[in-house]
Each structure stands twice: as C-alpha cells, then as structure tokens.
Amino acid sequence: MIAFERRESAGWIAQAIAYLLAIAAGLLASVVLITITGADVADGLGALWQGAFGDAEAIGQSLAAAIPLVFTGLATVVAFRAGIWNIGQEGQVFAGAMAGYWMSLQLAGAPAIVAVPAVVLASVAGGAAVAALCAVLKTRFDVNEIISTMMLNYIIVYLLSYLLAGGPWIEAGSTAYHQTPLIADTFRLPELFGLHLGAPLALLATAAVALVIGRTPLGFELRGLGFNPVALRYKGVRVATTIVMAMAISGALSALAGVSEVFGINFRLRAEVLNGLGYTGIIVGMIGALNPWGTLVAALAFGAMANGALYMSVLTDVPSALVPAMQGILLLFVLGAAVLTRYRLRFGRKDGRHG
Amino acid sequence: MKLALLGAAALTSLGLLGGTALAEAPTELGIGMILATGPEADWDATLLRDVETVAKEAPHGLKIATKHVDGVEGEKAKDAMELLAKSGKYQVIWAHSSYSDQVKALKDKYPDVLFVVVGSGNEGLGGNVYYDYKRVxxxxxxxxxxxxxxxxxxxxxxxxxxxxxxxxxxxxxxxxxxxxxxxxxxxxxxxxxxxxxxxxxxxxxxxxxxxxxxxxxxxxxxxxxxxxxxxxxxxxxxxxxxxxxxxxxxxxxxSWEPDLKWVIDAWYDHAANGKPYEGNVKERWFSQAxxxxxxxxxxxxxxxxxxxxxxxxxxxxxxxxxxxxxxxxxxxxxxxx
Amino acid sequence: MQRQPVLSVRGLTKTFGPVRANDAVSFDVGAGELVCLFGENGAGKSTLSACLAGLHSPDGGEIVLNGEPVRFSTAADAIVAGIALVHQHFLLVDDFTVLENIVLGHERGLFVNYRAAEKKLRALCRRYGISVRPDARVGDLTVGERQWVELLKALYHEAAVLILDEPTATLDLQESRKLFRIIDELKTAGVALVLISHSLAEVMRSDRVVVLRQGRVVGERATSETTPQELTRLMIGREVERKHRGSSRPGRPCLDVEHVTIRRPGGAPILDDISFSVAEGEIFGLAGVAGNGQKPLMEAIAGVLPFSSGRVLIDGELLADLDVHGIQKLGVGHIPEDRLSEGLVGDFSIAENIALGSHRDVFADGHFLNRGAIRVAAAVAIADYQIAAPSAETRARALSGGNAQRVVLARELAAASRVLLANQPTRGLDVGVIEYIHDRLIEKRAAGCAVVLASSELEDLLNLSDRIGVMFQGRLMGIVDARSTSIEEIGLMMAGQKREAA
Structure with a gap:
C-alpha cells in the first residue's frame, strides 16, 4: 500500500529546491528528446531562454502571455480554497469577454474615460453572474458544481460560436470569418510601459485576493469552507451565501482574463484567442499551491515557458511537435514537485492516526 | 519549365544590370509559415505539401528554405511573425489564416518582408501585404x-x-x-x-x-x-x-502552388529588380484553370x-x-x- | 428449550483494535421465539448483529445454524443461509426502486425475472398490510417507508432467522404496533427472531432477554420472570458513586423551551413537544440513550437546526428569526457533540478556531480581521484553558482530543454569558480532562449561567446536575431532581417508561 499523507509544511527552502530540481529534471528529459530527434540542444535551450527572459522585448511578451493566466489562476485559488470545484473558468473567461463586448456595442461612441471602465465592469458582472448561477444551482438544488460549470463552459463557448457564425456579431464583408469587427480605440485598455492595463490589474488582483483570503472575514469563511463546512454552519456562517460569493469572485477574476485578451491585445472578440486560458488557469492555480502570490509566480513561469517555447519553435530546428511535448514534460515534473512538497509518500500499511 | 524560369530569371537580372547596376540577383529565399492548427488540418497540410513541391522546382533558381510555426493565434502569432522577420532568414511570411490584425502591426516595421494573409477573416492591406484566397x-x-x-x-x-x-x-x-x-x-x-x-x-x-x-x-x-x-x-x-x-x-x-509562385514572383521582382510591392486589396484566388x-x-x-x-x-x-x-x-x- | 435452537451463538468474540466489542457472547434462539438483546449504547448489540448477518467476521467463537456451524464472508452468504438483518442504518440504494433494492445482490443467473419478483413482493405487501409501491424510487421514500423496505427485503428472502436492529426508532406509534403484529405472525410461522432495542416496552414483549454490557452477556432472563427494574439494573450494572457537587441557588428562569417539535415526513418526530425551563445558576442534565433527541434538541436551541413548531426564549426574548450567530450574540455558547467535525475546523489554527463565529464582529475591524485581537484572545485562551500546543498557530487537527476540546471550551464558554449548551463535552477524554471540564461547567453555573448538559455518563449527570430531563425517542419522559432520584428511575425512563408509570 502506498498512501499520501499531508505534510504540515515543507518550508520555503525545501520547496524552492524541489521546484528547481523538478525544472532541472524536466529540462534533462527535454534534452534527451531533442537529442533523439537530432536537433541542436544548445540552440534549442538557448532559444527557450531567449524567449523566456532573453531581452526586454521577450520579457514583455512573457508578461503579456502571463496576464490572463494570473486572472484565471486566481479564479482557481478563490474557488478551490473554498472547496468549490469550479472548473468553469473557461466559460467564465468567454462570458466576461462577451459581456464586455456587448457593453462596447451599447456604448458605441462613448469617450474612453467612460468606455473602458464600463467594459471592465460589464465583463466582471458577466463572469460573476455565470459562476454565481452554478453556485446557486449547487446550494439550492444540490447540483454538483463540477458538472454544472463544465456544462456551462460548452454552452457559453457555443453561444459565442453562434453569435460569430453568421450571428449578429459577425464582421460584415464577403470574406467574413468567426470574429467581430475591430473594437474602437476608445474601448481598448490603455497601455502603460508597453503593457496594457491588464498588467497592473493582474498585480492588483493578486494583492486583493491575498488580502481578502488572508485578512478579511469573508476570506476566513472561504478558507473554513474549504476545510470543514459543518463546523462553519455550527458557528453561524451562512454557508450558501459564502459559496455564492466565492463563485462570483472566481467568475469575476476569470472574466478579467477575457477582457485583457480582447480589449488589451487582440481588439476583436474571437474564440481562438480565449481558448484554453481557463483550463490552463486551473493548472496555474494548482502549481501556485492555491496561494495568490504563488499563483502569480506560476503564471509568470507559464508565460515565460510559452514564449520560450514559441522562440524555440521559430528559431531552431527542434521539431515543432516536440515543443508542446517538452512543455508537458516540464509541467509534469513541476506538478510532481508541487504534490511532494505538500504530501509525503508513505509505504506500508495505512495508519489510522492522523497528524 | 524549369529552364524557362531560369531563363526568365537570367533575363530580368540582365535587364537590371543594364539599368541601375546595384542589387545582385538573390539566390536564397526563406518562407516562414504561420499555421492556426498544423499538419493535422487539411488546410495546413496542403500548404506544407505544396511549398515543398515549389521549393524543389526552385523558381528563379532560388534555394528555398521553409519553416512553419503551428497552432498560434493572436498575439502569439504576431510574436512568431516578428521573430521570423527579425531573424533575417525569412523574406516571405505566409500567414495561413486570419492574421491581418497582426500583420498590420508589423508590415511597416519590416517593409522588405512580403507578408501574405490567407483566407477568410482578413483584410487587404496593400503594400507589402498580399491577400490570398481559396475558392473551390x-x-x-x-x-x-x-x-x-x-x-x-x-x-x-x-x-x-x-x-x-x-x-x-x-x-x-x-x-x-x-x-x-x-x-x-x-x-x-x-x-x-x-x-x-x-x-x-x-x-x-x-x-x-x-x-x-x-x-x-x-x-x-x-x-x-x-x-x-x-x-x-x-x-x-x-x-x-x-x-x-x-x-x-x-x-x-x-493546390497552393499557383498562389506560392505568385507571391515568390512578386518578392523576386522586389528583391532583384527593386520593384515596389503591390499587395492586392481585394482577395486574389486562383481558379481551376x-x-x-x-x-x-x-x-x-x-x-x-x-x-x-x-x-x-x-x-x-x-x-x-x-x-x-x-x-x-x-x-x-x-x-x- | 428442549428443541434444537435454530440459531446458536457460541463464545462469539469480536475486537476492534484494543476494544473488545463482543467478548465470548453465547445465546440461543429457537423457532418461533423472540429474543431481545438489551443494553446501553456501546454494549455490543449492533456489532453482534453485524457478525450474525455476515457484515463482520468474528475473531472467535462460532455461529451454529440448525445444528451446523456456519461462516459468512459476505452479507449475501448470510441471506442465502437464511439469516436476514433489518438494519438500523438503511443499506438501500437511493436511485433504485423498491423492487430493485429487494432483489439486489440476489440475482441468479444473468437475468432477473422482475415480473415474478414483483408478484411475490406485492403478495407480501398484501399479506402483512405494508403499503409500499414496488416501483417507487427509494430516494423518494420517507424514513418510515424505508424501514418497511428493509423489512420486506428480509421477508422476501424467507429468512429462518430475522434480526431487527432498533426497528421502531424511525416508526411512529401506529406503525410500531403494525410491526409487532407482523412479528407475531412471523413467530407463528416459526421464524426465529432477534430484537435489538433499548425500549423496555418492546423488550417486555419478547420471550427472553439477553442483557449485554461492555460486550459481555451479563444476564439472561425469561421475560415473564423478570421486571423492567431488574433489567435496568443489569443494563447499568453498577452502583453510582453519589457525590453531588455544590448546592446551586437557581435564580430566575433564563432559558425557556416550549413545545419544541421537529417533524419528519412519514416517520416518528425527531423532537416531540419538548418543554422545560432552566434557571440562572442551574445545570439541567439531559439523560438518554444516544440518538434519542438530545443532539437535535441542543441544535434547535442553538439555531443550527430549524424546528417545526414551538418556541425558545432566553430571558423572555423569543429566538424566532434569529440565526445561530444572532443567538450566540444573546450569550449562548454551544459545545457540539462531535468536536472535530462540528466544533472545530481541523485545518484552522487554534487562534482561527477561537475567532470562528465572532470573526465578523468581535474580531473584525472594519472590513478586515482584527488579527491583533485574535492573537490576544488566543494567547489568553491557551493560558486560561491550559491548552498544550507549541503556539496559537498550531492546527487544531494536530491537537490531542483533550486539548482540542479545551479550544472549543475556551471559545464557547466565552460566548456563553447566559446559556451554555454542552452536548457530551467529556466524551472520549481522559479522567484529568473530564475533571477539568466539570470544574469549568460548575464555574459557569456559579457565574449565573443556565447550563444544559447532555451526557451518556449517568454518574456525571447525577453529580453535576440540579435537575435531569430524560429523553426517549424524541420525547422528554420526565424531569427529576438530581439529588432525590435514583439511577433505576432514570434508567426506566431512558427505556421508555413514563415517570408516572414507574
């Protein structure tokens, strides 16, 4: 028998060493892969580094890739810390982007000072509403949130697909495709130091989530909910309300990922630029140990890895099919390290005692 | 056919020598391709197949190198195109899906690169951007x-x-x-x-x-x-x-062969003869004929x-x-x- | 008992770790005989029935069925051999129909002949006057109806030995009578019956009583030759050391519980018209075998469990419209029965557990937690309640049972300025901690608090309480003065005898 046992805490240095070893092991495995395909290892790893942190431009690109993942990662943190298995980040990203786009249509011609906040607020409201709907289904009708959030992902993604495939939002023209027209300048997130407004928002969101979880009564209840909802009920916490709050916050955070991608970078609403942000956010949150600052670091690492992988596939002879494989291997090792820093493996008979 | 092309290339370079007497006729061409999916999609696989055929034919006597970046969208596609352009190895960047937003942001920064946007969801940007379409x-x-x-x-x-x-x-x-x-x-x-x-x-x-x-x-x-x-x-x-x-x-x-040759010719005219790019604004498609x-x-x-x-x-x-x-x-x- | 017994248990022993749940238990049941297993909670009745029904395998001794020793490795083996258990905790699949549940696990071959099965089931229902639709989904049935499904399951398989584990616990009076009519019919049909009960009224209807205490058989009596008093004595089995602690001077009434009732669709009420009053400076003990309504009563007063009718007042103020938090703010502390699942958040630190429940008022500062105040409160609690822990940041789950209970105590005694509800506050703790907790309860009484104390330790109740209310199947059987009552009197009430009748 092999059993997993929770550790009290592995300590910062031990955790850092575990993650570094995991990255080293992942790179080693990647080197083996690259060697097998006959590509130049030094070239490949060099490009990876270059893309991740090579120069100011690469760092900017890595950061840009990280921004939406910070939001969806934080969305995961808030829900999972409360013991709510929200896997609807994907749909909530879409819902946020769609609500924001809808608002931009309503306010056509508005000045930026009105337009940008209105779009952000509408989108946050859209993401929060979709997530809160699943929370109400859970608290009122006992519908498992994994199922409801997952199903809603499909519904929302298909709704956008309808709106863009000959539906009311499609761009006019004889060669129209699944995308809206370009979004007017006034609705675009302003740029600061070469990064759009999403970057400071992501930092702010991280600090806010850390503050809410660690320092407020609501965060106290969220954490308690994740550990033992029964004891909370015995002490008068309105568990259903707390679940709805947690989901609404989680959905709002995911929505910000949609806003930053559509209104900060692409300036068109289309499914392709949103795909996968939600699901990746779940992994980012988990690797960040469901800690807001840890999630920020994990998102930055993911952004760097994605950009490094892009550089590698563009600049080197490493077969392009190998790049996602390498990403997967690195991820697997890092996830392994994350598990091992929080649990210890115990061989032999399971002991009945805890702690 | 190959001979004829070679002959044409020789003639144009001769003509050029008679005129401004500057640029040497290029001998190498890099084509970088940006794919929304990758070889598993027929749309992308046919391009990869045809670019190899055209490379073997070596129009204008060019030694053609190719590179494709798979599964990139939006900002990532822009970064990939910019990397290709910056490397100096790719003079033609073939963006095989709706990428005109990204190309628009790059086209003036890399005026000697010939960009191609392909298929629906694009706009004709003119200049060094060519707009290719497919009708079946x-x-x-x-x-x-x-x-x-x-x-x-x-x-x-x-x-x-x-x-x-x-x-x-x-x-x-x-x-x-x-x-x-x-x-x-x-x-x-x-x-x-x-x-x-x-x-x-x-x-x-x-x-x-x-x-x-x-x-x-x-x-x-x-x-x-x-x-x-x-x-x-x-x-x-x-x-x-x-x-x-x-x-x-x-x-x-x-088949993308006529499309590729159209673009290669345009690039060659520019590179060898200094002819300005004249990217089409309305989509161009090649008929069955x-x-x-x-x-x-x-x-x-x-x-x-x-x-x-x-x-x-x-x-x-x-x-x-x-x-x-x-x-x-x-x-x-x-x-x- | 000249005839060969149908079921014969010989020296059956079952241990769980260091606990001997059954220790060399022996008894016989003949055809057409109703034998009652009688004893307190934890006496080993349910373990014994589980061994007989193949749910546990005994560590020693043997089970002889119709003269043949048998060994069961699964419950299905037991049913095939002819022993059926009507379980106290229903073993039914919610999403299956009644019929599917009944044939479940006993299908022979690849296909089930549902039509034949349904015919047989309908015949059984008619014969015994049980009205349950075979095609009803079990999840939609009431608790009472589920009890009938459990019974039908046993009848369907034509068991030679039928074990009924507290079958009337979820049935109302009328249905309980129906059950005993069925039991009489089964006796006539020659079925050997084992009834597990702690209701004396039911026990007295059996043919023989086997009294269990701490896993051992401490007595066996023909029912006609014994009295409820004798059985109660056997069940409790010890002389209580009476040292009543301190004389209280109860003040004016503080907690009033009036006609509190919690109904349950299709079953006996969970709480049935409970009324009592506790004065300032009084400890009101709640006696009763576990599961007879003490826990829901405490939770109803604390606001955790909503009740169907009746009302609760504190200092004359009606608690209607107040939630747990509002009731706590009136000065009510509640030590729940299960400290680890209900009282504490195991993954919270001691400090966080101290703050739990007051984190939005006492320990909040605007929109934020007042971490300074929490730290101070935790330090004070650790010092005052002698909680042995490395620091206030230690997780509650890392604490021993006694220290965990001290954390609950620290929090709840601080909240309880008027009323303290203590449900089994000393369960599973060692003597030193028990003494400590008792001292604290008495302190609280001295400070003018109205204390409601539920305990399975009769001795503790007798020594600490001023008055004792005895609960049986959701009803308050009577209230006695702790100093003048006897353990027999309480024991009889715990077994369902009204005080007037005793």
Missing amino acids: HEPSYLLGVLAGRLTKSDTVGVVGQFPSEDVNDQINSFFAGAKSVNPDVKRKVAFIESWYDPAKAEQFTNAQISAGADLIFQLAGSFETCEKANIKCFGNYVDQGERAPASVVASSLI EGGSSLSGYHAYDDKIPAEVKTEVKALEDKINSKELVIPVDLAVPASD
Whole structure:
C-alpha cells in the first residue's frame, strides 16, 4: 500500500529546491528528446531562454502571455480554497469577454474615460453572474458544481460560436470569418510601459485576493469552507451565501482574463484567442499551491515557458511537435514537485492516526 | 519549365544590370509559415505539401528554405511573425489564416518582408501585404454534376461545418451542379457548428441518410458513417478517396502552388529588380484553370461510374477551364429543400 | 428449550483494535421465539448483529445454524443461509426502486425475472398490510417507508432467522404496533427472531432477554420472570458513586423551551413537544440513550437546526428569526457533540478556531480581521484553558482530543454569558480532562449561567446536575431532581417508561 499523507509544511527552502530540481529534471528529459530527434540542444535551450527572459522585448511578451493566466489562476485559488470545484473558468473567461463586448456595442461612441471602465465592469458582472448561477444551482438544488460549470463552459463557448457564425456579431464583408469587427480605440485598455492595463490589474488582483483570503472575514469563511463546512454552519456562517460569493469572485477574476485578451491585445472578440486560458488557469492555480502570490509566480513561469517555447519553435530546428511535448514534460515534473512538497509518500500499511 | 524560369530569371537580372547596376540577383529565399492548427488540418497540410513541391522546382533558381510555426493565434502569432522577420532568414511570411490584425502591426516595421494573409477573416492591406484566397466552387460544381447523375433517390446532402462564406460557396456550387443535370434533385443541408466534431458529424450524416440522401458532400469528414450506411460521398481539399476508398467517389482538391509562385514572383521582382510591392486589396484566388483547384480521380469508383457520366464531367471541366462555362461565386447561406 | 435452537451463538468474540466489542457472547434462539438483546449504547448489540448477518467476521467463537456451524464472508452468504438483518442504518440504494433494492445482490443467473419478483413482493405487501409501491424510487421514500423496505427485503428472502436492529426508532406509534403484529405472525410461522432495542416496552414483549454490557452477556432472563427494574439494573450494572457537587441557588428562569417539535415526513418526530425551563445558576442534565433527541434538541436551541413548531426564549426574548450567530450574540455558547467535525475546523489554527463565529464582529475591524485581537484572545485562551500546543498557530487537527476540546471550551464558554449548551463535552477524554471540564461547567453555573448538559455518563449527570430531563425517542419522559432520584428511575425512563408509570 502506498498512501499520501499531508505534510504540515515543507518550508520555503525545501520547496524552492524541489521546484528547481523538478525544472532541472524536466529540462534533462527535454534534452534527451531533442537529442533523439537530432536537433541542436544548445540552440534549442538557448532559444527557450531567449524567449523566456532573453531581452526586454521577450520579457514583455512573457508578461503579456502571463496576464490572463494570473486572472484565471486566481479564479482557481478563490474557488478551490473554498472547496468549490469550479472548473468553469473557461466559460467564465468567454462570458466576461462577451459581456464586455456587448457593453462596447451599447456604448458605441462613448469617450474612453467612460468606455473602458464600463467594459471592465460589464465583463466582471458577466463572469460573476455565470459562476454565481452554478453556485446557486449547487446550494439550492444540490447540483454538483463540477458538472454544472463544465456544462456551462460548452454552452457559453457555443453561444459565442453562434453569435460569430453568421450571428449578429459577425464582421460584415464577403470574406467574413468567426470574429467581430475591430473594437474602437476608445474601448481598448490603455497601455502603460508597453503593457496594457491588464498588467497592473493582474498585480492588483493578486494583492486583493491575498488580502481578502488572508485578512478579511469573508476570506476566513472561504478558507473554513474549504476545510470543514459543518463546523462553519455550527458557528453561524451562512454557508450558501459564502459559496455564492466565492463563485462570483472566481467568475469575476476569470472574466478579467477575457477582457485583457480582447480589449488589451487582440481588439476583436474571437474564440481562438480565449481558448484554453481557463483550463490552463486551473493548472496555474494548482502549481501556485492555491496561494495568490504563488499563483502569480506560476503564471509568470507559464508565460515565460510559452514564449520560450514559441522562440524555440521559430528559431531552431527542434521539431515543432516536440515543443508542446517538452512543455508537458516540464509541467509534469513541476506538478510532481508541487504534490511532494505538500504530501509525503508513505509505504506500508495505512495508519489510522492522523497528524 | 524549369529552364524557362531560369531563363526568365537570367533575363530580368540582365535587364537590371543594364539599368541601375546595384542589387545582385538573390539566390536564397526563406518562407516562414504561420499555421492556426498544423499538419493535422487539411488546410495546413496542403500548404506544407505544396511549398515543398515549389521549393524543389526552385523558381528563379532560388534555394528555398521553409519553416512553419503551428497552432498560434493572436498575439502569439504576431510574436512568431516578428521573430521570423527579425531573424533575417525569412523574406516571405505566409500567414495561413486570419492574421491581418497582426500583420498590420508589423508590415511597416519590416517593409522588405512580403507578408501574405490567407483566407477568410482578413483584410487587404496593400503594400507589402498580399491577400490570398481559396475558392473551390468550380470542382464543387463538378462534384454536384456527379451527384445529380449518380443519385437514385434524387436526394443529395451536404454536412458542412459552419455556414461561413467559404463553406457556403462550395455548397451552393455543388447544388448548382446537381440541379444542372437533374432538376428534380432535393437538397439537404446541415451544419455541425464546429470545425471538428466527429460525433456531431456522424449524427448529422445519419440524419441526412434517414431523410433519403444517398450521396453526401462531406465537408465535416465523416466518411466512415457513409461507409457504414453503404452511402457514397464526396470530400474536399485533399484526395479523401485515398483515405476512404470504399465511400468516397471523388473530391474537390486545392493546390497552393499557383498562389506560392505568385507571391515568390512578386518578392523576386522586389528583391532583384527593386520593384515596389503591390499587395492586392481585394482577395486574389486562383481558379481551376490556373491550377488553384481541381477535381480528383475516382479511385475505386473509376469502373463503377458510367462512361458517359465521366465524359460529361470531363467536358464540363474543360469548359470551365476554357471560361466557356463560368461558375458564379454564391455566398448565400444554403438551405434544404 | 428442549428443541434444537435454530440459531446458536457460541463464545462469539469480536475486537476492534484494543476494544473488545463482543467478548465470548453465547445465546440461543429457537423457532418461533423472540429474543431481545438489551443494553446501553456501546454494549455490543449492533456489532453482534453485524457478525450474525455476515457484515463482520468474528475473531472467535462460532455461529451454529440448525445444528451446523456456519461462516459468512459476505452479507449475501448470510441471506442465502437464511439469516436476514433489518438494519438500523438503511443499506438501500437511493436511485433504485423498491423492487430493485429487494432483489439486489440476489440475482441468479444473468437475468432477473422482475415480473415474478414483483408478484411475490406485492403478495407480501398484501399479506402483512405494508403499503409500499414496488416501483417507487427509494430516494423518494420517507424514513418510515424505508424501514418497511428493509423489512420486506428480509421477508422476501424467507429468512429462518430475522434480526431487527432498533426497528421502531424511525416508526411512529401506529406503525410500531403494525410491526409487532407482523412479528407475531412471523413467530407463528416459526421464524426465529432477534430484537435489538433499548425500549423496555418492546423488550417486555419478547420471550427472553439477553442483557449485554461492555460486550459481555451479563444476564439472561425469561421475560415473564423478570421486571423492567431488574433489567435496568443489569443494563447499568453498577452502583453510582453519589457525590453531588455544590448546592446551586437557581435564580430566575433564563432559558425557556416550549413545545419544541421537529417533524419528519412519514416517520416518528425527531423532537416531540419538548418543554422545560432552566434557571440562572442551574445545570439541567439531559439523560438518554444516544440518538434519542438530545443532539437535535441542543441544535434547535442553538439555531443550527430549524424546528417545526414551538418556541425558545432566553430571558423572555423569543429566538424566532434569529440565526445561530444572532443567538450566540444573546450569550449562548454551544459545545457540539462531535468536536472535530462540528466544533472545530481541523485545518484552522487554534487562534482561527477561537475567532470562528465572532470573526465578523468581535474580531473584525472594519472590513478586515482584527488579527491583533485574535492573537490576544488566543494567547489568553491557551493560558486560561491550559491548552498544550507549541503556539496559537498550531492546527487544531494536530491537537490531542483533550486539548482540542479545551479550544472549543475556551471559545464557547466565552460566548456563553447566559446559556451554555454542552452536548457530551467529556466524551472520549481522559479522567484529568473530564475533571477539568466539570470544574469549568460548575464555574459557569456559579457565574449565573443556565447550563444544559447532555451526557451518556449517568454518574456525571447525577453529580453535576440540579435537575435531569430524560429523553426517549424524541420525547422528554420526565424531569427529576438530581439529588432525590435514583439511577433505576432514570434508567426506566431512558427505556421508555413514563415517570408516572414507574
């Protein structure tokens, strides 16, 4: 028998060493892969580094890739810390982007000072509403949130697909495709130091989530909910309300990922630029140990890895099919390290005692 | 042909020498390709196939190197294009999907790079941006003629992905072809509302079979369903008869060779002769006559199709190629009868 | 008992770790005989029935069925051999129909002949006057109806030995009578019956009583030759050391519980018209075998469990419209029965557990937690309640049972300025901690608090309480003065005898 046992805490240095070893092991495995395909290892790893942190431009690109993942990662943190298995980040990203786009249509011609906040607020409201709907289904009708959030992902993604495939939002023209027209300048997130407004928002969101979880009564209840909802009920916490709050916050955070991608970078609403942000956010949150600052670091690492992988596939002879494989291997090792820093493996008979 | 090209290249360089006496004729060309999916998609696989063929032909005596970046969208696609441009190794950047937003941000920064945007969802930016399009309505019309002749139930179906305009034109031509030889033909159209969803494709195919269709134009690729139901079908983009010989009668094929040569010529004129880029604003597509599309062979069905039908289709193909018969591009959303 | 017994248990022993749940238990049941297993909670009745029904395998001794020793490795083996258990905790699949549940696990071959099965089931229902639709989904049935499904399951398989584990616990009076009519019919049909009960009224209807205490058989009596008093004595089995602690001077009434009732659809009420009053400076003990309504009563007063009718007042103020938090703010502390699942958040630190429940008022500062105040409160609690822990940041789950209970105590005694509800506050703790907790309860009484104390330790109740209310099947059987009552009097009430009748 092999059993997993929770550790009290592995300590910062031990955790850092575990993650570094995991990255080293992942790179080693990647080197083996690259060697097998006959590509130049030094070239490949060099490009990876270059893309991740090579120069100011690469760092900017890595950061840009990280921004939406910070939001969806934080969305995961808030829900999972409360013991709510929200896997609807994907749909909530879409819902946020769609609500924001809808608002931009309503306010056509508005000045930026009105337009940008209105779009952000509408989108946050859209993401929060979709997530809160699943929370109400859970608290009122006992519908498992994994199922409801997952199903809603499909519904929302298909709704956008309808709106863009000959539906009311499609761009006019004889060669129209699944995308809206370009979004007017006034609705675009302003740029600061070469990064759009999403970057400071992501930092702010991280600090806010850390503050809410660690320092407020609501965060106290969220954490308690994740550990033992029964004891909370015995002490008068309105568990259903707390679940709805947690989901609404989680959905709002995911929505910000949609806003930053559509209104900060692409300036068109289309499914392709949103795909996968939600699901990746779940992994980012988990690797960040469901800690807001840890999630920020994990998102930055993911952004760097994605950009490094892009550089590698563009600049080197490493077969392009190998790049996602390498990403997967690195991820697997890092996830392994994350598990091992929080649990210890115990061989032999399971002991009945805890702690 | 190769010789002729070489000769032409030599002539143009000679002409240039007589004039400004500066640039040497280039000998190498790098083509970087940005793909939304990768080799697993027919749209991308056909490009990768044809770019290799063209590279082997070495137009203008050029040694052509290629590179493709798969599965990139939006900002990532822009970063990839910029990396390709910055490396100096790629003079032509072929953006094989709707990337004109990203190209727009780069085109003035890299004025000597020739960008190509391909397919729906793009805008013609002019200058160093060329706008390539693909129309397959001509061979689709021929498939329709085959369908009109071969159907016994007088009901033919189409299972499409989305009612988008580059899907609609194929479906409309297909039905036009069928109606032209068999006015009684009833049309059945279904869209699976996805670019890839085998389960739904199967479901919609079965629905059409129940509705009486005995020939189906499979844009969604559910050939096994036809095979199981003992129904004949047609494919598009690549020669699906090679993959599913039991059910596929013929396919409408696309080729990127004329498109690639058009762009390479434009780049060469610019690089060797200093001719300014003149990117097209309205999309350019190569007709069947120009080699942009064609009708596949019949494979296993070669002996099963009546000779007179084969002759008829061949005759129509020639008429289209000689412009005696013009198939209009019809973008309306098709509907069932 | 000249005839060969149908079921014969010989020296059956079952241990769980260091606990001997059954220690060399022997008894016989003959055809057409109703034998009652009688004893307190934890006496080993349920373990014994589980061994007989193949749910546990005994560590020693043997089970002899019709003269043949048998061994069961699964419950299905037991049913095939002819022993059926009507379980106290229903073993039914909610999403299956009644019929499917009944044939479940006993299908022979690949297919089930549902039509034949349904015919047989309908015949059984008619014969015994049980009205349950075979095609009803079990999840939609009431608790009472589920009890009938459990019984039908046993009847369907025509068991030679039928074990009924507290079958009337979820049935109302009328249905309990129906059950005993069925039991009489089964006796006539020659079925050997084992009834597990702690209701004396039911026990007295059996033919023989086997009294269990701490896993051992401490007595066996023909029912006609014994009295409820004798059985109660056997069950409790010890003389209580009476040292009543301190004389209280109860003040004016503080907690009033009036006609509190919690109904349950299709079953006996969970709480049935409970009324009592506790004064300032009084400890009101709640006696009763576990599961007779003490826990829901405490939770109803604390606001955790909503009740169907009746009312609760504190200092004359009606608690209607108040939630747990509002009731706590009136000065009510509640030590729940299960400290680890209900009292504490195991993954919270001691400090966080101290703050739990007051984190939105006492320990909040605007929109934020007042971490300074929490730290101070935790330090004070650790010092005052002698909680042995490395620091206030230690997780509650890392604490021993006694220290964990001290954390609950620290929090709840601080909240309880008027009323303290203590449900089994000393369960599972060692003597030193028990003494400590008792001292604290008495302190609280001295400070003028109205204390409601539920305990399975009769001795503790007798020594600490001023008055004792005894609960049986959701009803308050009577209230006695702790100083003048006897353990027999309480024992009889715990077994369902009204005080007037005793």
